[in-house]
Amino acid sequence: METGIFVLISAIKILLIAVLILMTVAYLTFFERKISAWAQNRLGPNRVGWKGLLQPFADVFKLLLKEDIIPERANKTLHFIAPMIALFVAFSTFAVIPFGPEVHLFGYDIPLVVADVNMGILFVLALTSLGVYALTLAGWSSGSKYSLLGGIRSSAQMISYEISMGFSIGGVLLLSESLRPIAIVESQAGWMWNAVIQPIGFITFFVSAFAETNRLPFDLPEAEPELVGGFHTEYSSMKFAGFFLSEYANMIIASALIVTLYLGGWHIPYIETLGLPSWLVIVLQIGAFIFKLVLLLFLFIWVRWSIPRFRYDQLMNLGWKVMFPLSLINIVWVAILIMVFGL
């Protein structure tokens, strides 16, 4: 493929994904509010636009019009950079997540992923680890005790849960024998979903994903009742919105990762045997990816409004004494499966 065409196609894909993520994030905040309302027997926002569907835009305009306060004792540079790191990490991770099979359009083979890199999963892990910097720097540079506590908590939490996350991915990699996200998805054709083969790994990864995205029951870095707002206590206006957006973008990425690694990506079991036209299969498969993603996002929000927050020591106990050994057991389990059944 010529370089020019490659750049053009990549640019189109990047643009498409960036816009899609921004829209999804906007509507995720809306559905978060809606679902929380339903769980609490309320109606939720329903005034702006038809059924309240324009609410996210109203929220954005409100945030844009707010005064941007920088605390006197803040480290201004880092205070400014922290939300950008958060946003950058959240959005760039999406580059390696495949949301559909290869498409043949205008005589070119286009994989439905921005960057089909060999070490995609490693890339995701590296970037999500960078995300800790955003939270920690935000907490430290604000010059406020609550922010600092939130930042320290976030770094401790992220590091603890990244270990079990990494080890649970280990089980997946043993089966797929590749770090390429597309290869991992293709290794799960039919009912060979990793969630079915290695349920323990699925659960540890799932729980760690909650911890990594700072969602309840692991939202200790924010912990409104204890820390006011945690690391973003001293943020206002669009900088606050940056953290807010990155939290939801991280949720999308965590869900997309779970779909890719454990729920068979875009695969619909036994769709090949139905003899449908190939374009319909591709559309259905992209639909399946989005469907799984939306289901997981709903689960994320649902869990948030059901389960109370962990105490700090409970969090560490769970991370080190439960999740870590479980993810190791999972690796052994997968190794046994490969040895005995030759998967």
Place this chain on the structure above:
Amino acid sequence: MEQKAVKRREKDLKFWERIYIPEILKGLSLTFKNMVRPKFTFEYPEEKFVPSSAYRGRPVLVEEENGEERCVACGLCSRVCPALAIEVQAGETEREKERFPEKFEINMLRCIFCGFCEEVCPEEAIVMSKDYELAFSSREEGIYGKDKLLVPANQLQDRIDFLRQYK
């Protein structure tokens, strides 16, 4: 659903409670049940709550069919009012009952909606209405004169019937 709170420590938990996931699923199913339950919300400005006749809203004066007030300005309501919200000034009239309130004012900033005025009234002339939308933008507006207080008797029939049950 009377349930006695039993203090349970971590060591008392059974195995299935200890592995936590079934308990999480229980919690999730509870919130899901609530998500699909019908909502009770009144969408206020469009959809208004209509109180029962036992409701004590803003006190009003009963206006007869001929457009005259029932009140005979005996002053009992103003006497009994614990918040000193009512001011009555009697005047003479040619009509059969001889007296009428020249001035009848209820200071809605003082009124505590206790309903004593309605209880003490010998003529059923002052009753509590169902009106709960009482917003005003200055203290002067909070003093309701006869123009605002007089309400035709047929609109208050609910409350008058309700009061008669207990007389």
